Amino acid sequence: xxxxxxxxxxxxxxxxxxxxxxxxxxxxxxxxxxxxxxxxxxxxxxxxxxxxxxxxxxxxxxxxxxxxxxxxxxxxxxxxxxxxxxxxxxxxxxxxxxxxxxxxxxxxxxxxxxxxxxxxxxxxxxxxxxxxxxxxxxxxxxxxxxxxxxxxxxxxxxxxxxxxxxxxxxxxxxxxxxxxxxxxxxxxxxxxxxxxxxxxxxxxxxxxxxxxxxxxxxxxxxxxxxxxxxxxxxxxxxxxxxxxxxxxxxxxxxxxxxxxxxx
Numbered sequence: 001x002x003x004x005x006x007x008x009x010x011x012x013x014x015x016x017x018x019x020x021x022x023x024x025x026x027x028x029x030x031x032x033x034x035x036x037x038x039x040x041x042x043x044x045x046x047x048x049x050x051x052x053x054x055x056x057x058x059x060x061x062x063x064x065x066x067x068x069x070x071x072x073x074x075x076x077x078x079x080x081x082x083x084x085x086x087x088x089x090x091x092x093x094x095x096x097x098x099x100x101x102x103x104x105x106x107x108x109x110x111x112x113x114x115x116x117x118x119x120x121x122x123x124x125x126x127x128x129x130x131x132x133x134x135x136x137x138x139x140x141x142x143x144x145x146x147x148x149x150x151x152x153x154x155x156x157x158x159x160x161x162x163x164x165x166x167x168x169x170x171x172x173x174x175x176x177x178x179x180x181x182x183x184x185x186x187x188x189x190x191x192x193x194x195x196x197x198x199x200x201x202x203x204x205x206x207x208x209x210x211x212x213x214x215x216x217x218x219x220x221x222x223x224x225x226x227x228x229x230x231x232x233x234x235x236x237x238x239x240x241x242x243x244x245x246x247x248x249x250x251x252x253x254x255x256x257x258x259x260x261x262x263x
Contacts, residue, residue, distance in 0.1 A: 002124050003062045009113060009121055010058040014051070016112045021047035023111055028104040034083035034091045035100070040193035042218075057132060071132045072139025073239065079140050079149035080185065080194075080236040098133040105129060143237065150187075151176050151235040156208065158227050164215040166224045167200070170233060171208045178203065178238035185236035186211075188222055194236065195219045209235075 013020055025043060029036045039046050053074065060066040083091040109125055110117045151172035158168045178184065183196040200210045215224040 001061070001128060002120075005121055005124055006058055006061055006128060009109065009116065009125070010055070012116065013109060013112050014055070017051065018044075018047055020108055020112050021050050024050065024104050024108040027107050028100060031103060032083075032097060032100040034085050035097060037084035037091075037192070038081045038093070040191065042193075045193070061128065067132070068135055071135035072142065075136030075139030076143035076147075077185070077237055077239060078136065079143060080187075080234070095137060098137065102126070102129045102133060147237055148174060150237075153209070153233050153235050155227060155229055155231040155233065158229055160224070164224060165213070166227065167210065167212050168223070168227055169208050169210045170235075171206070172235055175207045176209065176235060176238070179240075182238040182240040184209075184238050187234040187236075188219070188227075189232070189234065191219060191222060193219060196239070 022043070025039070025047070056070060057067060060070070078093055081093045083093075083097075085091050106122065106125060106129075110122070113121070151174055153170035153172040153176075156169045156171055158166060160166045176184070178199060180202065183198045185194045186197050187194045197211050197213065200212045213220050213223045215221040
């Protein structure tokens with residue numbers, strides 16, 4: 001694998017930034033229309049995530065351990081996405097979707113690199129993407145052994161502490177195990193978008209999870225103003241390793257600095 005060529009071409013593509021991300025998703029939705037339902041109407045946040053994930057992989061492309069761990073986590077996390085066919089029936093994320101994503105990525109690189117896009121560079125990117133896709137699929141398979149693609153959670157209580165702050169408690173349909181410092185992707189079905197929230201409590205015997213939210217964007221404002229007892233939300237697999245180093249050395253002093261809701 002030509003690491004230098006991959007990084008140089010990624011740097012050139014990054015100049016286009018959001019335009020490249022828009023082109024990628026437009027191409028993906030054209031060749032795989034059912035994937036459109038996997039994403040929110042406003043794609044800006046998703047475009048930023050795409051660029052960040054690709055940038056992380058390219059930056060660490062010569063670090064096999066890091067790329068493997070990152071791609072497998074990504075694959076496990078992506079199990080929660082599903083599209084819709086033209087009849088409105090759900091279409092789970094499958095291996096052939098990864099093929100379509102690869103095609104959209106290569107088309108985007110060709111579009112924005114222009115004459116710098118050579119057959120050799122095409123082969124390098126195709127091989128690199130195939131490796132990452134295989135790792136993501138392996139991560140998804142491994143995660144299936146221990147957790148569902150997502151949890152359905154009932155809202156048990158909602159407390160509005162201020163006009164822009166609420167505290168709410170949910171109960172997942174299955175035990176959702178998480179570690180201190182991790183966050184959970186949450187979806188409100190009406191919005192068709194996912195955002196990451198950190199539990200405000202240590203794991204409880206009854207499996208309930210509490211969240212503190214301040215209205216800042218569309219998603220958090222919806223939670224603060226519209227969430228009610230009895231509503232249902234979806235939770236994805238816990239992510240994050242912020243406190244893993246402390247777990248390895250619990251005798252060391254620990255300083256925690258956090259920005260939160262102010263509750």
